[in-house]
Amino acid sequence: MAPEVLRGYQYTKASDIYSFGIMMNEYISEEIPYNNIPHNHALSIKICKGLRPNIFKYTPKLLADLITKCWDAKAENRPTAKELYQKLEEFRRFDNEYDDRIKLNRTSEKRSNNIQTHPQAIYTSRLLNFKNLPEPVNSDVTETTLRSECFDCQLDELDLNEINQDEENNTE
Template identity: 85%
Template sequence: MNVFASIYQYHVTISTIGSTTESAEEIDDKVVYMEDLEKRKQVYGICGECNEPGTGSKWHSRKVALKSLDNSSCISAEFLNEIKTHLQIYLYNVIQCYGITQDPNTKDYMMVLEYCENGNLRNYYMNNESSYGPKIEELTRIASGLLDIHNAGKIHKDFHSGNILYDMGYPYISDLGMCKPANNEKQLVKQEGIYGVLPYMAPEVLRGYQYTKASDIYSFGIMMNEYISEETPYNNIPHDYALSIKICKGLRPNIFKYTPKLLADLITKCWDAKAENRPTSKEVYKELEKLFIEQSKYHSQINEYDDKIKLSRTSEKRSNNIQTHPQAIYTSRLLNFENLPEPINSDATKTTLHSECLDCQLDELDLNEINQDEENNIE
C-alpha cells in the first residue's frame, strides 16, 4: 500500500511510556501508533495473509535483513530504550529498523532491518563504475541522511562505508549508532574501551572522549574520500595502537590526485583534528547540494577528471586496491587505547597547484614530473 510521507509516516511507532495516542496525535497527525488499530487500517490497509491492520507501507513477506548483536542475551535496559527511540525515527535516506527479534538458539538479539540488495558502499564502488556526477549526487543524499539524524538529536557513533547500504542504486545510512556492545552500560564501555572501525574514528574518540556530531563529521570525511578515491583508508598497514597514535598526530588517508578542489577542501575540513573546526552536517549538506545543483557550470572540468581517472585506473590497478593488509580491519570492534597524544593537524603539507573552478590537486609526484619536463625543455 502506498503511503505518502508528507501525510503519514512509513511505519508505526511504539507509544512512549505515559503518553496517550490522543495527546500525541494532537501534536503530530502524521504519527501512527501500534495501538491505534483503526488508523493503522486506514493508513496501511489489511494484510491478505494474517487479516491484521498493517504496520507500514511495506510489510508481511517483505525481505528483511537480520543483524545479530553478539553477546546480547543479557540485553540492557539502556539498549532497549535506544532501540525504542530509533524505531520512532523515520528518515528518507536512513535504513529503517523494524524492530528486534531473538535467536532461539544463542538467545542473542537481532535487529530487523530493511534489506538492501546492492550491499554496502565498498561493495558498490568496487562492482560499479561511477563518474563524478553520480558520486556528488549520492554524497549529497548521504549528507542529507546524516543531517536528518543530527536534526533528530541523535549521533550515529559508528559511521563508515560498511554502514552505507545501496538499494536500487541509492545510498542509505544504516545502524544509527546501535552497533556498540548491546549488553554494556556506558560506564563499562568507558572502562573497557570504545567501539567502532578505527580508520573512521575521530582522534578525540580514540582518546576516550564521547561521540559527538563532530565525530560523525570526521567519519563522513573519511568515507567521502574513500568513495572518491575508491580505496579503503589505511589498507596497507595494521589497524592497531600505532595507527591510532599516527591519526592523533595528523595522519590522514591520501586524497586522490584527481579530486576536484572543492571536494578536497571539504574533506580536509571534515577530518580536521580539532572538532570545533569541522563543519556541521548542515554545512556539509549545503556544500554538496550546491555543487550538485551547479555542476552543469563545471561540466567540462568534471568530464576532464573522469577521462583522467579512466586512464589512470587500469583493471590491474583497481584489483590492487582490493588487497589489504591482514591486520587491516573494517568491521566494528572494541578498542582500548591509552596515553594517546593530543590531536593535531599534520605540519607536513603537500605543495599543490590549483587552476580555476574545480581543478584537481596535483601531488608531489606530479610536480616532480612537471619540473623534470621543464628542465628537459630548457636543455
C-alpha cells in the same frame, strides 16, 4: 574513527562529520583508508598526530577542502551537517561535469582494482582500548597522491612491536 573517539571520548555529531569526510574521500578515491598498514595502536597514535588518508589527486578543490575540514583535529572546527549540505549543494550546482571528468581521468590511468590490503588492516567493528594517545593535531602535510608510499618500510612492523612492549612495561 575520529581522533577524540580513539582517545576514549564519546561519539558526537562532530565525530560523525569526521567519519563522513573519511567516507567521502573513500568514495571519490575508490580506496579504503589505511589499507596498507596494520590497524593497531601505532595507527591510532599516527591519526592523533595528524595522519589522514591521501586525497585523490583529481578531487576538485572545493571537495578536497571540505574533506580536509571534516578531518580537523579539533572537533569544533569541523563543519556542521548544514554547512556540509550547503557546500555540497554549491558544488553540485557549479560542477555538473565532475563525474565525466573523473571517469575520464580514471580510465586514462587504468587504475587497478586489485588493491593489496595489509593482513592486519581490520574493517569490522571492535572495541579499541588504547591508553595514553597524544592530543589530536592537524598534519602540516597537505599532499594529494594516489597512494601513500611512506608505509612501505618493513621495519615499521618491528618498531611497532617495540613500542607496544615499552608501553606495556610502563603501565605495569
